[in-house]
Amino acid sequence: MKWFRNKHAQAASEPDGILNRIWECFCQNQDEEAAKLIQELEGLHLSDPQRCILRVYRGWLAYRKGVWEEAEQNAHWVLDQCQDRYSLGKAYQLIGACALDRYKHCEDDDEETTLRLLGTVVEACNQALVLLGSHRDALLVYIPMAMALVYQGNLEEAIVLLKHAIDKASHPSPEKGWLLATLGEIFILDKNDWEAGRPYLEEAAKILDPVSQTHAWVHVRLAEGYIQEEGNYAKARVHGRKAVELAAKDPQVQAWVRFGAHFRYALALHYGEYDYKEAERQYKKALQVAETESDAEAQRKVLAYLGNLYARQKRYRASLRVLKDALKVCGEDEPESWKLHWSLGSVLSNMGKHREGAEHYRRAIAML
Numbered sequence: 001m002k003w004f005r006n007k008h009a010q011a012a013s014e015p016d017g018i019l020n021r022i023w024e025c026f027c028q029n030q031d032e033e034a035a036k037l038i039q040e041l042e043g044l045h046l047s048d049p050q051r052c053i054l055r056v057y058r059g060w061l062a063y064r065k066g067v068w069e070e071a072e073q074n075a076h077w078v079l080d081q082c083q084d085r086y087s088l089g090k091a092y093q094l095i096g097a098c099a100l101d102r103y104k105h106c107e108d109d110d111e112e113t114t115l116r117l118l119g120t121v122v123e124a125c126n127q128a129l130v131l132l133g134s135h136r137d138a139l140l141v142y143i144p145m146a147m148a149l150v151y152q153g154n155l156e157e158a159i160v161l162l163k164h165a166i167d168k169a170s171h172p173s174p175e176k177g178w179l180l181a182t183l184g185e186i187f188i189l190d191k192n193d194w195e196a197g198r199p200y201l202e203e204a205a206k207i208l209d210p211v212s213q214t215h216a217w218v219h220v221r222l223a224e225g226y227i228q229e230e231g232n233y234a235k236a237r238v239h240g241r242k243a244v245e246l247a248a249k250d251p252q253v254q255a256w257v258r259f260g261a262h263f264r265y266a267l268a269l270h271y272g273e274y275d276y277k278e279a280e281r282q283y284k285k286a287l288q289v290a291e292t293e294s295d296a297e298a299q300r301k302v303l304a305y306l307g308n309l310y311a312r313q314k315r316y317r318a319s320l321r322v323l324k325d326a327l328k329v330c331g332e333d334e335p336e337s338w339k340l341h342w343s344l345g346s347v348l349s350n351m352g353k354h355r356e357g358a359e360h361y362r363r364a365i366a367m368l
Contacts, residue, residue, distance in 0.1 A: 015041060015050045022057050023137075027174065029214050029252040031064055052078050052087035059094050064252075068098045089131030093141050096124035100144045103151065114151075121148035139165055139175035143182050155190055159183065177207035181218045188221060194229040198222070209242070214250050217257045219243035223264035233272020240265030244282070255293045262286035263302060270309055279309055300330040300340075307343055316351045323347065338367035 018037050025034035038061065041054050059074030071094060078091040099120035106114060125145035132138035142165035149158035162183040169176035181204035187197030201222050208215040223239040226232040243261035247253045266282035269275040283306045290298035303326035310319035327340045341364035348357035 015044055015046055019050065019053055019057070026057075026060055026064065027214070028212070029250055031061065031252065035061055048082070049084035049087060052082035052084050053090060055082075056087055056090045056094060059091070063094060063098055063101070066101075068102055071098050085131045085133075086135065086137075089128045089133075089135070090137065092124045092128035092131065093137070096121045096128065096141070096144050096148075099124065100148060103148075118148045118152050121145065136173065136175055139169050139173075139179060143178060146182060146186070150186060150190055155186070158186060162186070172207045174208065174211050177204045177212070177215070180204035180207070181215065184218075185221060188225065194225050198225060201225075205239075205242075213246055214253075216243045216246035216250060216253055216261055219246065220257055220260035220264060223268065224260065227264060227267055233268045236264060237268035237272055240268045255289055255295075259286050259289040259293075259295075259298055262289065263298075266302075267305065270305065276309055276313055280306065283309065296329050300326050300334075300336065303329065304340060304343065307340075307347070311343070311347050311350070314350075316347050319347045320344070320351070335367075338364040341367070 018041055022034050022037045022041075025031070025037065034057070038054065038057055041050075046054065055074050055078050059071040059078075062068075062074065063071035075091040075094040075098075078087055082088060082091075099117050103114060103117040103121070106117065121144055125141050125148070128141045129138055129145075132141065142161060146158040146162050149155075149161065162179055166176060166179045166183065169179060180200045184197040184200030184204060187193045187200065191197075201218055205215070205218050205222065208218065219239040219242045223236045223243060226236040226239065240261065243257070244265050247258045247261045262282045263286040266279045266286060269279035269282065273279075283302050287299060287302045287306070290302060303322045307319045307323035307326065310316070310322065323340055323344050327337060327344070330337055330340070341360040345357040345360035345364065348354075348360060351357075
């Protein structure tokens with residue numbers, strides 16, 4: 001066993017081992033570690049293919065920082081200077097990823113610009129698939145390609161493409177997990193079909209749970225669906241708790257995922273488990289995320305549910321305080337504010353302040 005460990009450590013310290021580790025770091029959102037490994041390789045003697053893939057990974061690091069121009073420059077350098085098919089395939093994969101991100105962040109409503117960016121995604125991904133061939137990395141290329149098709153309005157084509165990729169990934173692997181997760185989300189968000197999407201997300205979670213720390217969003221979607229579509233708070237609690245655990249481990253987790261993890265877990269505890277103490281803690285964590293992001297709608301949601309939680313515990317003063325805070329956040333003229341007035345009417349009535357409570361009831365009714 002000692003010999004095996006030493007041999008493994010030696011392999012990992014060689015250029016190919018370090019290059020493999022860099023890609024693993026990207027997949028786990030460990031960009032700082034990836035940057036250190038890239039710097040470590042800079043001082044080593046590398047073969048031409050190794051030098052090319054290192055240049056690609058420099059580009060991926062820039063891409064993950066949102067510096068698309070630098071990422072694309074590195075990718076095009078590889079296309080101009082390298083002959084290694086794997087490096088060329090990864091370069092095209094990077095170009096496709098950059099184009100997709102440019103599309104997502106495009107503030108220009110010009111149809112020609114958006115169509116050009118999506119066309120670049122599809123074209124670059126096609127090139128990457130040809131060059132990567134049967135390499136397992138090719139499977140991940142199908143994801144941006146499918147998303148580009150979705151944005152182009154070719155929803156059914158995207159679904160067929162992902163199902164084809166899933167069939168190619170014959171054994172459980174992280175790549176298959178991500179493909180399943182993407183397909184599940186397309187069914188749920190773009191086709192509004194929870195029943196069709198749920199099995200894909202469930203299978204994705206089973207595959208990714210043992211090997212990944214960057215898929216909290218999968219569990220957020222599942223928790224959300226079980227609450228909204230089925231009222232199944234027991235299953236929502238399981239996925240909500242897992243989402244919270246994963247979000248805490250992911251250094252680059254997106255704010256909506258962190259918020260969703262705490263909020264959905266809180267809802268499951270609040271209405272399913274009646275674990276009010278832990279639900280309150282999770283609501284407050286969700287509120288912190290919403291406040292940090294200056295997301296008024298998210299703040300209103302959390303405060304409204306927190307007010308309901310306090311009222312259930314007969315903590316009426318606390319309920320009154322947070323419900324008034326929610327009303328301040330969303331404003332009197334917001335369509336959803338009638339619910340807050342109704343809740344305030346209920347709380348005030350329970351406090352014996354019937355006249356004030358009636359006034360809030362009247363405001364709520366007037367807004368319907």
